[in-house]
Amino acid sequence: MSIDTAPGASANALDATSGVATRRDILHRLLMTLGPILAALIIAGCILLAVGVDPLAYYGYVLEKGLFSPLGIQQTLTRMAPLLFLAAGLIVAFRAGMWNLGGDGQFLLGAVTAAASAPVLVQVMPAWLALICSFLISMVVAMAWSLLPALLRAYQGVNEIITTLMMTFLGTSLANVLVKLVFRDPGTTVPQTRTLPVEDRLPRLFDTTITSGLVLGLAAIIIVHLVMTRTAFGLKLRIVGANPRAAVHAGLGVPGLTVAVFAISAGLAGLAGAVDVIGVQGNVRADWNPAYGLAVIPAVFLARMNGFAAIGFVFLLSVLSIGGESAARRLGVPNHFTLVLVSIVLIVLALAEYVDHRYNQSRKA
Structure with a gap:
């Protein structure tokens, strides 16, 4: 009997140990994900108290407008x-071990391109075809804007953090110049592009104000997640991100x-700008820069570059943005306090x- 029961007891002990380790791993992930958010909310609350604003009232208004109001939740979505x-764009870059911090410049150039092309194209072709063409043009322009940092990183080893940030400043300035000098609507006194008629914009969902761009965005991030986790191409990118030298020895064209x-x-990123203009704004005004590119970075990190988890954190960011x-x-409160909160989350x-990494190193030692 002892011979028969010993293996069973060992298996039960292993299962129990595995279950405990799994629960610890889940708790650790929750702590590392929700902990920074709660800490950032407390720190931001202290800042609000320091300037004489009730943090509970502030967060109450954020939830009331961004989540519990029927119109607010539509604006959030x-x-x-x-x-x-x-x-989705950041997940591709970060999983491949690269830092594309030029999202704001690429976003604005895509937005300006869409705002300039869509009103013209809808006059010479069906609206659905004009919108598709505007999306493609915006995407190509943003891709072209990333070419210089990409080539410098690929063939000269230049740090892409520096080059993409520099291209962001240049892209933002170029977008403003294009709005004021090249694509300016002559029929208005305010420097802005031509306005795309409401009936030619992306359709709304279910008789609400929610743009169908939401469906496109969900499809984009889910496709990116599946490509990065389920395809050979995604595996190659993850290998490059994990160990570029090993990727070279494996024969990959790094x-x-x-x-x-x-x-x-x-x-x-260019498609993001096009969706915002074609679906919501209708035009681009001079000096317009919502700074979405940098604001999304904490959401992607909190999601651990997981596309499905990123959807939830993007929703949280949208609630903070609209409610804020x-x-x-x-x-x-200053309108950009939401960016302060997002920055605190990132820090x-x-x-x-860093603390978790040092703790794990000390345990291994």
């Missing part, structure tokens, strides 16, 4: 559309894959990752 495209990563990431605008008007997340 609409705001998600461009953010999902940007998140320079070509590097250019492809930047092109895909930038193309998705309402709270700012009611309480006299706390980086600190948490």
